[in-house]
Amino acid sequence: MKKIKLGVIPGDGVGVEIMPYATQVLDVIAQVHGGLKFEHSWYPWSCEYYLEHGEMMPKDGLDQLSQHDAIFLGAVGNPNLVADHTSLWGLLINIRRGFKQTLNIRHAKQLRGITPMVINPNGFDLIVVRENSEGEYSEVGGRIHSGEDEVVVQNAVFTRKATERAMRYAFELAKTRKGHVTSATKSNGIVFSMPFWDEVFDQVGKDYPDVEKRSAHIDALAAFLVSKPSEFDIIVASNLFGDILTDISAAVMGSIGIGPAANLNVDGSYPSMFEPVHGSAPDIVGKGIANPIGQIWTGKMMLDHFGETELATQLLNIVEDVTEAGIKTPDVGGKATTSEVTDEIVSRIKQLT
Ligand SMILES: NC(=O)c1ccc[n+]([C@@H]2O[C@H](COP(=O)([O-])OP(=O)(O)OC[C@H]3O[C@@H](n4cnc5c(N)ncnc54)[C@H](O)[C@@H]3O)[C@@H](O)[C@H]2O)c1
Ligand SMILES: O=C(O)C[C@@H](O)C(=O)O
Numbered sequence: 234m235k236k237i238k239l240g241v242i243p244g245d246g247v248g249v250e251i252m253p254y255a256t257q258v259l260d261v262i263a264q265v266h267g268g269l270k271f272e273h274s275w276y277p278w279s280c281e282y283y284l285e286h287g288e289m290m291p292k293d294g295l296d297q298l299s300q301h302d303a304i305f306l307g308a309v310g311n312p313n314l315v316a317d318h319t320s321l322w323g324l325l326i327n328i329r330r331g332f333k334q335t336l337n338i339r340h341a342k343q344l345r346g347i348t349p350m351v352i353n354p355n356g357f358d359l360i361v362v363r364e365n366s367e368g369e370y371s372e373v374g375g376r377i378h379s380g381e382d383e384v385v386v387q388n389a390v391f392t393r394k395a396t397e398r399a400m401r402y403a404f405e406l407a408k409t410r411k412g413h414v415t416s417a418t419k420s421n422g423i424v425f426s427m428p429f430w431d432e433v434f435d436q437v438g439k440d441y442p443d444v445e446k447r448s449a450h451i452d453a454l455a456a457f458l459v460s461k462p463s464e465f466d467i468i469v470a471s472n473l474f475g476d477i478l479t480d481i482s483a484a485v486m487g488s489i490g491i492g493p494a495a496n497l498n499v500d501g502s503y504p505s506m507f508e509p510v511h512g513s514a515p516d517i518v519g520k521g522i523a524n525p526i527g528q529i530w531t532g533k534m535m536l537d538h539f540g541e542t543e544l545a546t547q548l549l550n551i552v553e554d555v556t557e558a559g560i561k562t563p564d565v566g567g568k569a570t571t572s573e574v575t576d577e578i579v580s581r582i583k584q585l586t
């Protein structure tokens with residue numbers, strides 16, 4: 234029996250609503266497999282936990298999580314309780330950094346049964362490789378003085394190592410797919426880091442003569458993602474650019490609620506973390522209508538990560554069968570609840586046996 238020890242962190246908002254359904258899906262997949270079992274340990278770390286304990290996770294939280302093979306996380310953030318930068322850095326980014334999850338891989342493609350939000354979807358299928366450890370999300374800077382003398386500095390740090398790592402991963406991934414990589418740059422306006430980014434892209438690209446290379450400024454790229462998404466295969470982007478592009482690519486699919494993501498520890502020194510693109514969705518919390526597909530597809534990426542590629546593919550197929558049958562939450566034009574969508578997915582998985 235192959236056992237996968239999961240540290241489960243539902244987090245806040247719709248993360249809490251979706252997580253029991255997504256883990257149920259994984260358990261049923263494991264039953265169908267026959268030789269696979271997920272052992273979950275649940276952690277209540279969230280904004281509510283912060284109100285009680287003064288921190289988003291305990292001091293030894295990373296030690297506790299390091300006992301697991303992977304982390305399955307919902308969403309973090311409740312701006313009514315805790316400032317967003319405090320909650321995000323106290324939990325999500327703390328884990329990304331502490332566990333050297335240096336890449337964030339986010340898939341987007343046209344799904345059967347979900348109307349894309351663009352006029353020319355043309356069967357698009359793309360993956361964004363987001364640098365996940367530095368760049369615009371660097372903890373370097375500070376604030377001095379106050380009032381009209383106040384000065385704020387926020388530095389963006391780009392290292393050759395992390396930049397090369399993201400690009401090399403993107404090129405390797407492209408070799409297994411349609412064979413082209415687009416680099417998200419802004420070297421016309423951002424005068425040090427982005428020309429450096431372009432240089433590294435050119436240098437690493439020389440090792441991949443068979444991969445087609447393109448560079449596009451992030452502003453135009455954001456527009457192209459909407460106007461002609463099918464022209465992309467792999468997009469490699471800095472931390473912030475990748476963040477923004479993947480809310481767009483999820484929306485292009487039909488809803489922010491369906492985008493999956495994998496925060497990868499590439500050297501195997503710590504567990505990787507699987508959490509969807511979307512946040513805690515405070516505007517729909519408590520209504521029972523959160524779309525579970527982002528979290529379930531994220532679970533599919535986790536199955537791929539553990540080598541269960543056949544079941545992973547079957548799972549995404551079933552999700553598409555269900556959306557094609559019209560059983561969908563309101564964000565993608567349906568009338569079903571989180572529970573109804575999941576029930577249908579679960580019952581179809583059971584029919585695989
Ligand atoms: N990785 C994360 O944990 C993460 C990601 C983004 C935002 N956040 C946090 O979440 C909070 C809300 O942020 P936001 O409003 O900018 O982004 P959000 O992703 O939570 O919501 C954006 C929009 O998408 C919709 N949406 C999101 N998930 C959905 C789902 N599963 N089903 C249906 N609709 C869904 C929401 O209803 C909202 O209209 C903030 O505290 C923010 O910091 C966390
Ligand atoms: O990385 C972030 O900024 C948090 C969230 O927006 C995400 O995309 O995971």
Ligand SMILES: [K+]
Binds near residue numbers: 306309512
């Ligand atoms: K999330």
Ligand SMILES: [Mn+2]
Binds near residue numbers: 510
């Ligand atoms: Mn984001």
